[in-house]
Amino acid sequence: MSFPGDFVWGAAAASYQIEGGAYDDGKGLSTWDVMCRQPGKVWEGNTGDVACDHYHRYQEDARLMGEIGLKAYRLSISWPRVIPEGVGAVNEKGLAFYDRLIDALLENGVQPWVTLFHWDYPYALYCRGGWLNRDSSDWFAEYTRVVVDKLSDRVKHWMTLNEPQVFIGLGHQSGQHAPGLQLGFADVLLAAHNALLAHGKAVQVIRARTKTGPTIGAAPVGITAIPATESPDDIEAARTRMFSVWNKSCWNNTWFTDPMVLGRYPDDGTKLFENEMPYIPDGDMKTICQPLDFYGANIYTARTVRSTDDGGTKSVKDPDGPPLTTIEWVVTPKALYWGPRFLYERYQLPIVITENGMANCDWIHRDGKVHDPQRIDFLARYLSEFKRAIDDGVVAKGYFLWSIMDNFEWNQGYKQRFGIIYVDYATGERILKDSAYWYKEVIASNGAILDKP
Numbered sequence: 001m002s003f004p005g006d007f008v009w010g011a012a013a014a015s016y017q018i019e020g021g022a023y024d025d026g027k028g029l030s031t032w033d034v035m036c037r038q039p040g041k042v043w044e045g046n047t048g049d050v051a052c053d054h055y056h057r058y059q060e061d062a063r064l065m066g067e068i069g070l071k072a073y074r075l076s077i078s079w080p081r082v083i084p085e086g087v088g089a090v091n092e093k094g095l096a097f098y099d100r101l102i103d104a105l106l107e108n109g110v111q112p113w114v115t116l117f118h119w120d121y122p123y124a125l126y127c128r129g130g131w132l133n134r135d136s137s138d139w140f141a142e143y144t145r146v147v148v149d150k151l152s153d154r155v156k157h158w159m160t161l162n163e164p165q166v167f168i169g170l171g172h173q174s175g176q177h178a179p180g181l182q183l184g185f186a187d188v189l190l191a192a193h194n195a196l197l198a199h200g201k202a203v204q205v206i207r208a209r210t211k212t213g214p215t216i217g218a219a220p221v222g223i224t225a226i227p228a229t230e231s232p233d234d235i236e237a238a239r240t241r242m243f244s245v246w247n248k249s250c251w252n253n254t255w256f257t258d259p260m261v262l263g264r265y266p267d268d269g270t271k272l273f274e275n276e277m278p279y280i281p282d283g284d285m286k287t288i289c290q291p292l293d294f295y296g297a298n299i300y301t302a303r304t305v306r307s308t309d310d311g312g313t314k315s316v317k318d319p320d321g322p323p324l325t326t327i328e329w330v331v332t333p334k335a336l337y338w339g340p341r342f343l344y345e346r347y348q349l350p351i352v353i354t355e356n357g358m359a360n361c362d363w364i365h366r367d368g369k370v371h372d373p374q375r376i377d378f379l380a381r382y383l384s385e386f387k388r389a390i391d392d393g394v395v396a397k398g399y400f401l402w403s404i405m406d407n408f409e410w411n412q413g414y415k416q417r418f419g420i421i422y423v424d425y426a427t428g429e430r431i432l433k434d435s436a437y438w439y440k441e442v443i444a445s446n447g448a449i450l451d452k453p
Helices: 031-035 054-068 092-107 136-151 164-173 185-209 232-242 254-262 267-272 284-288 335-347 373-391 434-444
Strands: 008-012 072-076 111-117 157-162 215-219 224-227 295-298 302-307 313-315 351-355 396-402 421-423 430-432
Touching: 008 111, 008 351, 008 434, 054 092, 054 430, 054 434, 072 157, 072 396, 092 111, 092 136, 111 136, 136 185, 157 164, 157 185, 164 185, 185 215, 185 254, 185 284, 215 351, 224 232, 224 335, 232 302, 232 313, 232 335, 254 284, 254 335, 295 335, 302 335, 335 351, 335 373, 373 396, 373 434
Parallel strands: 008 072, 008 396, 072 111, 111 157, 157 215, 215 295, 224 302, 295 351, 351 396
Antiparallel strands: 302 313, 421 430
C-alpha cells in the first residue's frame, strides 16, 4: 500500500497555539492575546501566554520531529512577533526566532512548510479596521516581504492563509473566535474579499522575491460531502453539495477557493448574496487568482449526502450514537477519499492534506506512557481512504497530521488534545504517544504498514 515515492509525510502546528512567549522579545499583541482576556470567551479562561513554550523549547521540539522521522513540518509565523504594529518597524528578535527554528528543523532532516497567517492578526491593525480595511491586503503583502526576504533561502514551501472560512466566519460573523465580532453579512463579505486580496498579493510577493523556486498554496477548510452510496446519482449529489453555496455563512468551499483558483466568485453565491456583495474594483479578481502549485485542504469530518427523486440533494442524518472524537466531530474516514477526489476534479491542482487528525481522551498511564489506540485507528482508516483516492487518480503530494503536539485549541483552550506528542502544560514535559511511534513506522514504510490491521 505504499504511497508515491516523493510523498511528503508531515505534521502541523500553529504559532499562537504552541509558541507562548506572548510578551517576549518585543512581540506585539495579537487579536487572540486580547480575546483570551475577555471573560467567557475561552474554556477555563485559558490563554496562549505560555502554551507549549515552543518559543523557548523549539530545539527540543525539532529534535523530536526528527526522531519521529517527519519529512516536513507545517509551521506558521506570528505576524505581530515579526512586526509588532503589523506594519512598519520589524522586530529583529522575533524574526530571528523563526530563522533559528528553520535551521533547527533542517538540522533534524525536517523540511519547513511555512503558513504566513494562522489567525494571530496584529491587534494594532485590528484597531485600524483589520480585514474590513482595504489596506489590509497591502499590510499583509508588506509582512510577507519581510518573512520571504529572511527565510526563502531555506524555505521553499509556502501557504498564505489558513482556513479563511474560520477566521472570517467564526471571527467576524459568529464571534466565537478572535476578534470576536458579529458583523452584518455585507461586512463579513467585505472582510473575506480583503483576505482573498491579501492571499493574491502574498503569492505575488513570494514569486517576486523568493531566493529559491517556491511551491505555493493555501490551506482552506476542506468542507466535505460523501455520497450515501456509490451510485452515480449519490456521487453527483455529494459533488454538488460540496461545491454549493446554500446559506449566508462562510461555511462552504467555493466562495473562498473559486476566486483563488478559477478567478471568480461562484454564481450561486453571488445570486444569494446579491444584496450584500461588496464593491469589487477592476483588477481585484486577477490579483486574487494567482498561479498555485498545490491545493491544501484541512479535512477532519464530512456530511453524508444522497440524491432526491427531484434531482436535488439531501443530508443523511447521522445514526444514533455515531463515533465521535472528544471535540464531538463525527469519525468519517471516507472524507479523505471523497474530499481530495472532488477537490482535484474541480481545481486540477495536486492535493496536500494540510490538516487531519483527532482530539482524543489522552493522559499519562501508570506505566508512564500515553496510549492512544483510538487515534492510531482513526489515522489508519483515514490514510487508507486517502491512498484509495490516489490509486483512483488523484494527484497528491503530502499529508500533514494535526498536530505534532497537544496545544491551545482556540476557544476550547487546553480542553482538547490533538497531538501525537503529549504536553504536560504545568511542566512543559513532552512524551511521545503510541501514535507518534506508529506514525514513525508509517513514514518509514511510506504507508505500507497501513495494510496491517
